[in-house]
Amino acid sequence: MESFVHVVILSMLVTTAIAIVRVKDLFAVTMLAGIYGLLSASFFVLMDAHDVAFTEAAVGAGISTLLILTTLSMTGRFEKASVKPQADYRPLLALALVTVTGALLIYGTQDMPGFGTADAPVQTHVVPRYLNDSATEIGIPNVVASILASYRGYDTFGEVVVIFTAGIGVLAMMMSKASSTPVVQTSLMSDHVVLRIVSKMLIPLIMLFALYVQFHGEYGPGGGFQAGVIFASAFILYAMLFGLTEARKVVNNTLVQLLSALGVLLYGSVGVVAMINGGSFLDYDFLSADPVAGQMLGILLVELGVGITVASVMIIIFFTFTARSQKAGESD
Amino acid sequence: MSIVATYLSWALLVLGGLLCISGSVGLLRFPDFFTRMHAASVTDTLATGMILAGLMLQAPTWIVFGKLIMILVFVLLTGPTAGHALAKAALHSGLTPLLPGKSGVLDVDNKPSGGM
Amino acid sequence: MFTAVTIAVLVAMALALFRAYAGPTLYDRILAVNVFGTKTVLLIAIVGFLMGRPEFLDIAMVYALMNFITVIGILRFFEYSTPDKSANSETVKDQ
Numbered sequence: 001m002e003s004f005v006h007v008v009i010l011s012m013l014v015t016t017a018i019a020i021v022r023v024k025d026l027f028a029v030t031m032l033a034g035i036y037g038l039l040s041a042s043f044f045v046l047m048d049a050h051d052v053a054f055t056e057a058a059v060g061a062g063i064s065t066l067l068i069l070t071t072l073s074m075t076g077r078f079e080k081a082s083v084k085p086q087a088d089y090r091p092l093l094a095l096a097l098v099t100v101t102g103a104l105l106i107y108g109t110q111d112m113p114g115f116g117t118a119d120a121p122v123q124t125h126v127v128p129r130y131l132n133d134s135a136t137e138i139g140i141p142n143v144v145a146s147i148l149a150s151y152r153g154y155d156t157f158g159e160v161v162v163i164f165t166a167g168i169g170v171l172a173m174m175m176s177k178a179s180s181t182p183v184v185q186t187s188l189m190s191d192h193v194v195l196r197i198v199s200k201m202l203i204p205l206i207m208l209f210a211l212y213v214q215f216h217g218e219y220g221p222g223g224g225f226q227a228g229v230i231f232a233s234a235f236i237l238y239a240m241l242f243g244l245t246e247a248r249k250v251v252n253n254t255l256v257q258l259l260s261a262l263g264v265l266l267y268g269s270v271g272v273v274a275m276i277n278g279g280s281f282l283d284y285d286f287l288s289a290d291p292v293a294g295q296m297l298g299i300l301l302v303e304l305g306v307g308i309t310v311a312s313v314m315i316i317i318f319f320t321f322t323a324r325s326q327k328a329g330e331s332d
Numbered sequence: 333m334s335i336v337a338t339y340l341s342w343a344l345l346v347l348g349g350l351l352c353i354s355g356s357v358g359l360l361r362f363p364d365f366f367t368r369m370h371a372a373s374v375t376d377t378l379a380t381g382m383i384l385a386g387l388m389l390q391a392p393t394w395i396v397f398g399k400l401i402m403i404l405v406f407v408l409l410t411g412p413t414a415g416h417a418l419a420k421a422a423l424h425s426g427l428t429p430l431l432p433g434k435s436g437v438l439d440v441d442n443k444p445s446g447g448m
Numbered sequence: 449m450f451t452a453v454t455i456a457v458l459v460a461m462a463l464a465l466f467r468a469y470a471g472p473t474l475y476d477r478i479l480a481v482n483v484f485g486t487k488t489v490l491l492i493a494i495v496g497f498l499m500g501r502p503e504f505l506d507i508a509m510v511y512a513l514m515n516f517i518t519v520i521g522i523l524r525f526f527e528y529s530t531p532d533k534s535a536n537s538e539t540v541k542d543q
Contacts, residue, residue, distance in 0.1 A: 027525075030469075031481055034518060035436045038488060041511075045504065054507050062514030066521045073525055185482065190419070195520070202406075206513060213506065220503045230510065233517050240524045342449050343468030352487065355461060356463035365475055370469075372483050383453065383490055387497055399505040403493065403512060407486065410516040414482055421523045422475040 009043050016182040024079045030068045037061035051144045052100060058229045063314060070321040126151075139292040140218040140299065149221065149299040153282045156302070160309050164264050167313035171257070174320045192241065199241050206234040214307045218296075224303040228310025236318050244322055255320075256312045263309030270301050306321055337389045344386030351447035364430035365422060373415030380407045450498040457494065461487045478522055487517030 016036045020029050037060030044053035089228035111118040130147055138146045146155055217223030239247035271282040279286035284298025355375025362368045384404045391397040468480035470478055489512045496504030 027474075031477065034481070035484070038485075038511075041507070042488075042492075045495070045507065050503055050507065054510060057507055057511045058514060061511070062518060065518050069521050084489045170468070192417065194413060194416050198409055202409060203405075207512070209509065213510075216506075221506055226510070230513065233513065237517055237520065240520055345449060345453045349453040352460040352490070353456050353463075355482070356460040356467075357499055359467050359480065360463055365473055365479070368476065372464075376483060376486050380486060381474070384493065387493060388525060390497070392502070396502045396505065399502075399509070400493070403489070403505065403509050406509065406512055407489065410512070411486065414516055414519045417520065418475060418482070419480060419522050421495055421526060422473075425475075427473060427475065 005046060007044065009039055009046070013039050013043070026072055026075075026077055026079060027069075028259045030065055030072065033068065034061050037064065041132060047212040051142075051223065051226075054221045054226050055229075058226050062233060063229050063236075066233075067317060067321065070325060073323070074325040074327040137292070138177070138295045140296060140297070142218050142220060144221075145218050145223055145299065145303070147293075149302050150284060150295055152270075153284075153298075153302060157271070157282065160264055160267055160306050163313050164260055164309055167260050170317050170320055174324050195241055199237055203234045203238055206237070207231060210234065210307075210311075214303065215300075217303060218299065224306030225310055229314060231307070231311040232314035232318070235315050239319065239322065244319065244326065247319070251315060251319075256315050260309050260312035260316060263305040263307070263312065266305035266308070267302055270298055270305070274298070341386040341389035344382045344389070348379045348382035348386060351375050355379060365427055366419065366429040369415060369419055373411060377408060377411040380411065382406070384431075427448065450494055454491065454494050454498065457487050457491050461491070474526075478519065482515065482519050485511065485518075491514070 013036065016032055020032045020036065023029055036055060038240065040060060041053045041056040044050075044056060044330065117123075118260055130151055131143060134143050134146045134151075135141075140146055210227045211228060213222040214227030216225060217227070235247065235251060238250070270284075270287070274283045274286050275281055277286040281297075284295045285291040287294035287298050355371055358371030358375065359368050359415070362371055381404060383402050384407075388397055388400045389402075391400060464480045464483040464487065468477050468484065471477045472481060489508045492504050492508040492511065496502050496508070
């Protein structure tokens, strides 16, 4: 029964992927990508991976769709039709190359241990130590959070810096000097009274939910990444319904850039404080007198840094894309 | 008392499931966008309310009960709003509803103009 | 009992997916995706109860939120983009 459901969902994933490649209307492709993210989240839920399903539902099916839609408003909506192919267009050679490489890869997987066997390296190397000792060494119930933030805190630091770098990249490419002149935007949504009132009721609740997810990440699915995305989506909803100028009054450029750097700084400072207290970088045992309390304090601060950076980078990306697309729309 | 709650919750769940299916069948078979929107959003919200109420009666702890109430309030707020926004956007972009013709009979074959 | 409701919700989702594929106008497809999303929230909640692990409710809440914001985003996209900007002389509208 279970493998039947797995086969059904995986085949739906394959058909969605094929449809994404074949369809030329980019808006429909965005919808299909959202459905792909949703199917992936369901697949993760079926495989009992709740944190990953949570992140996939928030990021892959939610924020990604919004950001791709904002990108589409700057580029065209339809793909260019493939006109007459160039002189050296050799599809059969490319197909043969891809088939041979794929066959070699599949042949190489025959040597790997089976899926889920007890003596696979992923089950025997460090994982038993994490699973057995996480409750006594770190003291939080959610093992995923303890591995992410404490045992593998260095890798998570790299992830946060990657997200920060993505924000910087978007700013470097797309921030224009003309953002100093305020764009008086005739808000097309000004007659959507119902939407505005309902959103005014919902936005505080969304932010509260984001804070809940942030701090509950040690006891259930959640954590810094998901909470940052949900927090940013509240601001994105406000910006979509009330216009970009109103939203900029709440979070202006300086504040959000400062916050994105502050998150990374917080994460790094926790590591440096641990070094000052006598341990190595990001060794939370040395953050307080009791090692378990130090671990919990370290995880709390580190997840907070992650949440702050992710939220502000998502807001930066969305606001920059929207400002640019409005400028492009006006200059036409 | 708990037996009453269990039977009531099963009845609510079954009713919610039936509403789900009937809403989706309406989504398939109705002739026009606005009629489909009516079928979809009304039955959607009501079915969600019933299924979540049925789950609430079987909730093991108070936290689960509270979370179900939060999801219910959220869906009750955003379901009709999304339907309203969608219908308004469709109307503004030129989609006209299918109305009865001069003879008073609904002309199903005459597709509405506009839209994309 | 939970399995019966799960099957009902899955059938409703499949029907909505069919409408998403076959809707003549664009707004039919948006409506179908919205319905699909709401049914997914229900499915996650019911499957969570079926498996005896109510932590799924957080995921259901997040997905309800993302569904709403995505529909609003789509509608805003269609309000702001003019139809001429998307059709160059070289594009082909085929689906």
